[in-house]
Amino acid sequence: MRNAFAAKLTELASNDDSIMLFYADIGNRLFNNLKEVAPTRTINAGIAEANMASMASGAAMMGHKPFIYTITPFTTARNFEQIKIDIAYQNQPVIIVGTGSGLSYANLGPTHHSFEDIALMRALPNMNIVCPADADELAILMPQLIALNAPCYFRIGKKNEPKVHSTLPALKFGQAYVMNPGKSVAILANGTIMPVAQQLHQELLQHGIEAELVSFHTVKPLDSTYLSNAASRFEHLITLEEHNVNGGFGSAVLEYYNEQCMAVNVHRFGIPDRFIDQVSSQHTARIKAGLDIDTIVNTLKSRQVL
């Protein structure tokens, strides 16, 4: 997904002189093509993410449309106060890109994991949050984020994420995208966990349940139209995300229904409230976190969804 990000940014920056990238000394050669087309607008800000966030805001105040880019915890938690004051409060159109989000860098340990980033960004007024599921979703949503001209958090994966759409989807910022229409149960997946959601969709089919599968890429603003309709269309909603089960996408869904006084069965799947360490891969980390198909299916069985 990071290669898709670099490629799309190169394409967009070659047509728009206001686009600028600040990156915190990662992505060796990743931005070589961007440097070719926008040498003065491709800025290695050094391993200084807090300064990078504020600088991007300053550049936005002077008319640039900056991106800041590094591994997720360092571009969300490390520099959170700079994002709060200089980007969110001052409402500057900076796109904060967290690469390798969730458990993408599982084997690098908790320093490189991010299960709290959506929670942090959700708590900031003015902030938009978008989590593409694969490289196609990333490339379709990116120009829409630039057009927002507002603070935005773009939570992306690492590399070689499975392609989740057979044809290019007509995604729109802020709108849930129905991949497979269904009934009685809806699977709402946020971001790179989508392949697990697709597995779950198949599993439900084997149990005779034709579930609706949805790419819920935008966490903020939440698609209230979809959710409002979903409350009456489905008996069960299942949310999936590679983020702490508390404070992220599933929580946002629950909070929406609570505010609307709607009673809906929402089953949230995410990372439990503990650190995940001593793992060799994203696959084993998901198993350790209970975010694998077997654990999800067993939980749903215990709750009589299946």
Next chain:
Amino acid sequence: MVELEKISANIRYTLCDVSSKTSTPHLGSCLSCTDILSTLYWQVLNVEPQQPKSKDRDYFLLGKGHAASALYTTLAYRGYFPIEDLYQHGSDGSQFEEHPGIHAPAGVETVSGSLGHALSLASGMALSAKVQGLSNRFYVLMGDGEINEGTVWEAAMFAPAKQLNNLVAIVDFNKLQGTGESCEIMHLEPLDEKWRAFGWHTIRVNGHDHQALIEAFDAAQVQQQPVCIIADTIKGKGISFMENDNNWHYRIPTVDEVMMAKEELGLK
């Protein structure tokens, strides 16, 4: 310089009066940077109070946001808005918040209050201006307490790497921060050597000597690298019973103390 001294004296008196009438703290912090601000706004910055958003203006960013009152008062005397408006300080719905917010009056460029943001913001602005071929210049005033913040040193390493010679940092080095002596709390000295070693063209001056400040700002115009002016100052400067007394970081003067200050400032 007589004029700048007179302006500074008036600003100092209004700072005391506003502080007394509106219970605005941080008087000592405001008084230490008054001469720097008057020099900037009357002798250095390319600004037009009637057109505060003019595209070719120079930008002044206040890093030490708790000295907001010093900036507001300077802007009022410079003609951005009426001096009487200052007495709305801190009231409900006021533009004059204790730390400048997004509703701050004309002339205030950025939000301030959390320390260590302004040099980074200005570095991004200066970089953006260079990329666009713009001639604006960017000035940042920081406190010596503020430079405890690590982000200041992130920006201090970045700006010289990009030869941001449209950027001028000023450290209001009054030697006292919130609760103690700056050079005991952190190892600051030799502060000018520190900035020089980071790649800044560094000038150390008496921060209450208008002529010395003007010469430093003039010298800053012609450098190939960003410039740092270390301004040695006195917290509470100009009012004998406030000078170097750190109680005035938070204390509010009584009406009698305001009258004593006015007399000491040579105002009638």
